[in-house]
Amino acid sequence: SPEVAAHNPLGKIPALVLEDGTVLYDSRVICEYLDGLSAGPRLFPEGPARWDALTRQALADGLLDAALLTRYERVLRPEAQRWAAWEAGQVAKITAALDRFETLVADMPALDIGTVALACAVGYLDLRFPDLAWRDGRPATAAWYAVFEGRPSMVATVPQG
Structure with a gap:
């Protein structure tokens, strides 16, 4: 859709628009971003x-x-x-x-x-x-x-x- 393509040139969802206007797309990137905000257990463990x-x-x-x-x-x-x-x-x-x-x-x-x-x-x-x-x-x-x-x-x- 044109609405999605305005945020992601690939025209794919998901796309996450941050408060500063930065757009993150692809589930992997969005999940890493959200995990980085968490103070609790991590979805992306270490080691x-x-x-x-x-x-x-x-x-x-x-x-x-x-x-x-x-x-x-x-x-x-x-x-x-x-x-x-x-x-x-x-x-x-x-x-x-x-x-x-x-x-x-x-x-x-x-x-x-x-x-x-x-x-x-x-x-x-x-x-x-x-x-x-x-x-x-x-x-x-x-x-x-x-x-x-x-x-x-x-x-x-x-x-x-």
């Missing part, structure tokens, strides 16, 4: 835990990228121009990322940028891809998300439509 959190964040972001591309393919591209093999490749990325999280979730901390990114990604799958049934065969991730999605911050930000 080796940082690289673990950032790696899980990158995996969740890649899952979400593949889901968004699949959504665009299904909703915006005319049916005659859709490429089934390409879409299958994106769904395979989603599946592979979810399978990796199933091996990681037991050792994840309660809250860091990696857990937030994963929760946002699977929440998006719930919203736009219920047909993927991402919980099937992933009991540990499903159980983790059942707890995480009850956090007040998650409840307050459930997307509609």
Whole structure:
């Protein structure tokens, strides 16, 4: 939209306009900024835990990228121009990322940028891809998300439509 493009030349959300007019865009940048304002526990830990959190964040972001591309393919591209093999490749990325999280979730901390990114990604799958049934065969991730999605911050930000 023109309103978003006025703040972010890429025309993408999110974009955060600060009081001084500075604009931050991309979830990663905004999360780092907000984390820097916090006096409490950090989403971006220090030391080796940082690289673990950032790696899980990158995996969740890649899952979400593949889901968004699949959504665009299904909703915006005319049916005659859709490429089934390409879409299958994106769904395979989603599946592979979810399978990796199933091996990681037991050792994840309660809250860091990696857990937030994963929760946002699977929440998006719930919203736009219920047909993927991402919980099937992933009991540990499903159980983790059942707890995480009850956090007040998650409840307050459930997307509609």
